[in-house]
Amino acid sequence: MLIAFINFTFHLLLGLFVILMGGGACYIGFRGLKLTIFAPSYHPRRKGRMMAKGKACATHPNEVQTTPISQTACIAYEFFILEPRNNTKEGDSFAFLHRQSRGRWNLSVQTSRGQVQVKPTELELDHIHFEDRQDLWSEFTESRSVSLLAEQKITLKHKLTGTRRTLILREKVIRNGDVIRVLGRQKHSNQLPLLEDAIVTDKPISRVILESSLALLAGLFVLGVGISLINHAFR
DSSP states (O other), rough: OOHHHHHHHHHHHHHHHHHHHHHHHHHHHHHHIIIIISSOOTTTTTTTTEEEEEEEEEETTTEEEEEETOEEEESEEEEEEEEEGGGOOTTTTTEEEEEEEOOOGGGEEEEEEEEEEEEEEEEEEEOOOOOEEESOOHHHHHHHHHHHHHTTOOOSOTTOOOOOOOEEEEEEEOOOOOOOOOOOOOOOOOSSSSEEEEEOOOOHHHHHHHHHHHHHHHHHHHHHHHHHHHHHHTO
């Protein structure tokens, strides 16, 4: 009796966990597809969620941002201080030690139907503009990198071993003329073309479709596995 209860509980909890993972993958995939094929195209008279495609421009051209390390002039940027987990450099296996975003309030997109102001809640920038790195075999190439780490009180070496940590400083930028896509909401009360609660990305559309489709298919497969585990628990 006890063994049967343990077997039931194990398969039930495992099934629920797998379903949760599958649901997350499906959400990521569907969210990515919304940025490509599901969202209606921008129109000044349309209300609700829509996609605007075009070239980035500044709402206020005299307002310029400068990136922390490379000192690049841009409309908006994201700056990250990363540390790879488990000494790996692949995928999303990074610890985010610091994240900074500037200039999002000044972003607009020039579409075929005119300029549209953007109020982003999130930037999903793919292109890395500049990166500086140190590890066991190399040091930072820019002196500003060390200064920025000192400002954030991030030590350059491991406390126990005294060896250099693998640290990555990375900049992603949106400059005037960069091709971007914006998924946002236009409200009835807006007096000017404005997309609010927006997600802004510079990823190639083919890559977004491929990654999102794979995530959606993987999520559906994992959901099926989770449902099978739960059915097995109740047999």
